[in-house]
Amino acid sequence: MGDIAKGVLGGAWTLLVGWILPTAINLSVFFFAVAPSLRHTGMVARLWPMTRSGTALLLLTASIVLGLVLSALQSSLYRVLEGYLLWPTRAYERGCARHRQARQDLKDRLALLRLERREQEHGSELSSERASQLAVLRANSRIARAARKDRQRTAAQRALLQEKVARYPIDDGQIAPTRLGNAIRRFEEYGYDRFQLDTQVMWNELTGMAPEQVRRQVDLARANVDFFISLLYGHAAVAAAAAATLGWGRADTQALAATTVALSCLIPVWYRSAVAATDEWAATVRALVNVGRKPLAESLGLVLPAELAAERTMWALTTKLSRLPYHERAAALDPHRAGPTQE
DSSP: HHHHHHHHHHHHHHHIIIHHHHHHHHHHHHHIHHHHHTTSSSHHHHHOOOSHHHHHHHHHHHHHHHHHHHHHHHHHHHHHHSSSSSSOOOHHHHHHHHHHHHHHHHHHHHHHHHHHEEEEEEETTOOOOHHHHHHHHOHHHHHHHHHHHHHSHHHHHHHHHHHHHHHSSSGGGGOOOSHHHHHHHHHOOOOOOEESSSSSTTTHHHHSSSSSHHHHHHHHHHHHHHHHHHHHEEEEEEHHHHHHHHTTOOOOOOHHHHHHHHHHHHHHHHHHHHHHHHHHHHHHHHHHHHHHHHHHHHTTTTTOOSSHHHHHHHHHHHHHHHHHHHGGGGGGGGGBBOOOOOO
16 A cells, blocks of 8 residues: 555656646746736636635646646657657658767767877877778868867866767667657667667566666656656747737737747757756666566566576567567467466
8 A cells, every 4th residue: 555655646746846847837937927918808807816816726726737738748749859740751851860960970079089099098009990990080071170179178078978979879770850859769779779678568567567766766757857848848838829919909018028038048948958857767767677677577477588698589579479469489488488386
């Protein structure tokens, strides 16, 4: 009973932080910056509370309701920003190509810095292969131009380049057309890349058997990203409402214009913050896969093999058995099944 209560309270906390709180912030901006210009219209005049307590109650109620709605729509909200929903095919392909090139450029810049450092340490004793690679990188005008700035960076600033590379998935085929899409896709593919465990298919089973502390960390890390996503969409909606209200005859033009500009400037800030917040989310999902595989295997009646290659085979077969209709080839999973328990 205690575990159930903890789960309910944990879910309520992530819902509050991830969706209801940013919705309350956005509604507060709307109430104080946009709504006063609309108070003289018929519908708003009838619905507007007459007391401060009534206004606070309306704000609280609207925040909870809209927060719950946004939480229910979160998959679609994420997919738009990731580039999977409502994106024209040409824009999607162009975005993927741009990010493939961006990732390759980052890797080349880091490779150039690493090779130049080795060249300084060992003089001209680089192997022919590395010397050839260094010459090719120096001949690339785009990389050489960026490298001139990279050489002036501190060690901490150079480490940020590695962080940017780490926010991309390993497989070129998994590249998404947006920064947020790539930052999320990199940990969605982690289980499959390392262990052939498709966490997208086995997510409920994996989270159901992983240690409670790890599951809690995943939820909290995702709530941080949810917060910025909800804030971003809310700012866009309030900025659009403020811009549309500018045309009203009795509108406070100065306040509405300032609100529109300020919120529009903050939208890319929240987007970048959401991308940065995925780092902690990625770390918790990695921990979930690493420590949750063994209890997951035991719960499915499987024995975790000692060899990594055999484990990869086992998880590939298990994922297919969950994702595809049964086929006789699924019998290849039998050697990994635990024997009958003895009474």
